[in-house]
Amino acid sequence: MSWLVESRLRLMRIALLLWILCLSLSAENWPGWRGPRGDGTSLEKNLPTRWSATDNIAWKIAIPGKGHSSPVIWEDRIFLLACMAEKEERVLLCLDRRTGKTIWQSTIIKTPLETLHRLNSRASSTPVTDGKMVYVTTMKVNERKISAPNVGAPRMITPGSFMVSAFDMKGKKKWERNVGEFISAHGFNACPILYRNLVIINGDHDGDSYLAALDKQTGQLQWKVPRENKTRSYATPIIRRIDKREQMILCGDKSVASYDPANGKRHWIIDGPTEQFVASMVYNGKYAFVTGGYPERHILAIRPEGSGNITETHIAWRVKKGASYVPSPVVVGPYFVIAADNGIASCFKAEDGTRLWMERLGGGHSASAITAGGLAYFVSDRGITSVIKPGPTFEVIAKNDLKELVSSSPAISQGQIFIRGHKHLYCIGKKTN
Numbered sequence: 001m002s003w004l005v006e007s008r009l010r011l012m013r014i015a016l017l018l019w020i021l022c023l024s025l026s027a028e029n030w031p032g033w034r035g036p037r038g039d040g041t042s043l044e045k046n047l048p049t050r051w052s053a054t055d056n057i058a059w060k061i062a063i064p065g066k067g068h069s070s071p072v073i074w075e076d077r078i079f080l081l082a083c084m085a086e087k088e089e090r091v092l093l094c095l096d097r098r099t100g101k102t103i104w105q106s107t108i109i110k111t112p113l114e115t116l117h118r119l120n121s122r123a124s125s126t127p128v129t130d131g132k133m134v135y136v137t138t139m140k141v142n143e144r145k146i147s148a149p150n151v152g153a154p155r156m157i158t159p160g161s162f163m164v165s166a167f168d169m170k171g172k173k174k175w176e177r178n179v180g181e182f183i184s185a186h187g188f189n190a191c192p193i194l195y196r197n198l199v200i201i202n203g204d205h206d207g208d209s210y211l212a213a214l215d216k217q218t219g220q221l222q223w224k225v226p227r228e229n230k231t232r233s234y235a236t237p238i239i240r241r242i243d244k245r246e247q248m249i250l251c252g253d254k255s256v257a258s259y260d261p262a263n264g265k266r267h268w269i270i271d272g273p274t275e276q277f278v279a280s281m282v283y284n285g286k287y288a289f290v291t292g293g294y295p296e297r298h299i300l301a302i303r304p305e306g307s308g309n310i311t312e313t314h315i316a317w318r319v320k321k322g323a324s325y326v327p328s329p330v331v332v333g334p335y336f337v338i339a340a341d342n343g344i345a346s347c348f349k350a351e352d353g354t355r356l357w358m359e360r361l362g363g364g365h366s367a368s369a370i371t372a373g374g375l376a377y378f379v380s381d382r383g384i385t386s387v388i389k390p391g392p393t394f395e396v397i398a399k400n401d402l403k404e405l406v407s408s409s410p411a412i413s414q415g416q417i418f419i420r421g422h423k424h425l426y427c428i429g430k431k432t433n
Contacts, residue, residue, distance in 0.1 A: 030073040030411040030418075032128030033191035034368060038238045039282045040330045042372035042412040048429045049375065049387045053403040058416060058427040061100030065091065067123025068189075071420055073097060073413035074129050077169070080420065081108070081136060083122035088112055090123055090138045092167055097413070098432050100425060104171035112141040115157040116187025119326075119366065121407070124189035128199075133174065133216065134167045135199050139188035140178070148185040149206040150231065159183045162203050164192065164214055175219035183207040184232040191236040195248070195261040198222060204233040204252045211237075211264055225264035229254040233277040233293070237261075240283050243305045251277040251290045258304060271311045273298040273318075279328040280368070282336075284350050287316055289329060289336055297323035299338070301353060317353035322346035328368035328409075330376055335390040339365045339378045347390050357394040361386045368409040370417075379406050383421060402426060 065082035078095040094103045127136045145156040162182040198213040209227035233252030248261040258267040277292035287301040301316040329338035336350040363380035383402035389395040404421035411418040416429035
């Protein structure tokens with residue numbers, strides 16, 4: 001009978017290994033702004049759809065300082081930024097994903113507090129990691145004030161420098177680089193992205209704007225290209241292979257444009273449709289979608305092909321009603337779904353821009369949407385997450401209230417959802433070992 005017991009044990013071990021393998025294949029890291037593809041999408045299944053401030057919460061942990069930096073997750077580590085105002089420090093936090101406890105805290109920079117918009121923070125940039133290093137951006141304030149450019153009401157603001165820093169997984173700073181000046185009456189926010197051996201940043205501001213790429217290992221500048229219109233914007237680029245070429249697409253600086261991420265050479269540009277942008281773009285395999293901004297609001301579906309100025313030839317469809325300025329949208333199957341800053345959500349047919357519904361979610365919205373399992377998650381400024389099933393009719397799966405203000409965008413990893421409130425970080429879902 002021993003052979004039978006051994007055979008059963010062997011089958012149990014194989015079944016366990018297969019289960020672990022399936023779990024690992026379905027789980028994803030959330031390594032930077034808006035996740036592994038930079039567009040709010042997760043391939044994970046069976047994520048939580050219902051919770052409250054106390055129910056279905058794996059853990060809740062107080063976060064020191066203040067900041068709107070969204071959490072990023074690599075395996076069992078969470079990274080986010082915070083500002084310790086009393087010490088004039090910006091810090092990088094590393095937390096244990098399983099418990100929320102702090103593993104380490106490292107000072108990124110000590111610099112005076114910059115002037116900013118009331119909806120911004122002094123630690124708004126979301127870091128990015130490749131599992132070997134963590135890359136962060138901050139602003140180093142100059143010891144002077146200037147009259148704010150490009151504002152309606154005159155006021156004095158603090159100019160500064162755009163700093164990029166790299167930390168190893170133990171919290172040791174490996175390098176730091178000053179990429180150029182940064183001037184904005186609204187403060188600083190620029191989420192870095194990774195491409196091959198490069199850290200790429202968007203330096204749109206009310207001065208000599210630029211895009212730049214640094215070597216991941218050394219921080220040495222690899223390329224830097226100017227942006228002509230010298231206008232502040234805060235959109236993070238996405239990178240896709242389209243039309244047989246690598247395209248880094250972003251809105252901002254009074255334009256929508258595509259660049260080669262390897263060298264910064266511009267492929268194409270669309271003028272406008274407005275001046276300033278915050279929301280990041282998304283792509284569904286056919287169209288690149290942009291929403292913005294200030295002073296006008298537009299949603300555009302763009303055919304991301306061709307070269308040069310394609311303003312008159314490559315806009316597939318356009319609407320103005322229901323566009324967002326700050327929250328980024330998502331694509332869910334055949335649907336383009338968006339929540340405007342005032343909390344009014346819309347669902348469009350991505351193919352032709354037909355609006356299927358337009359409904360009020362309630363409250364203001366700053367966080368960018370996420371999607372998984374065919375559902376879209378919208379987090380309001382009051383901490384209420386509306387879980388929506390996009391489709392021909394408006395279908396609310398659940399509304400979940402954390403009872404805490406939220407200005408950061410949520411993250412997904414290993415079957416859990418992570419939401420940073422103004423005071424706490426929440427891990428939503430089942431506890432893990």
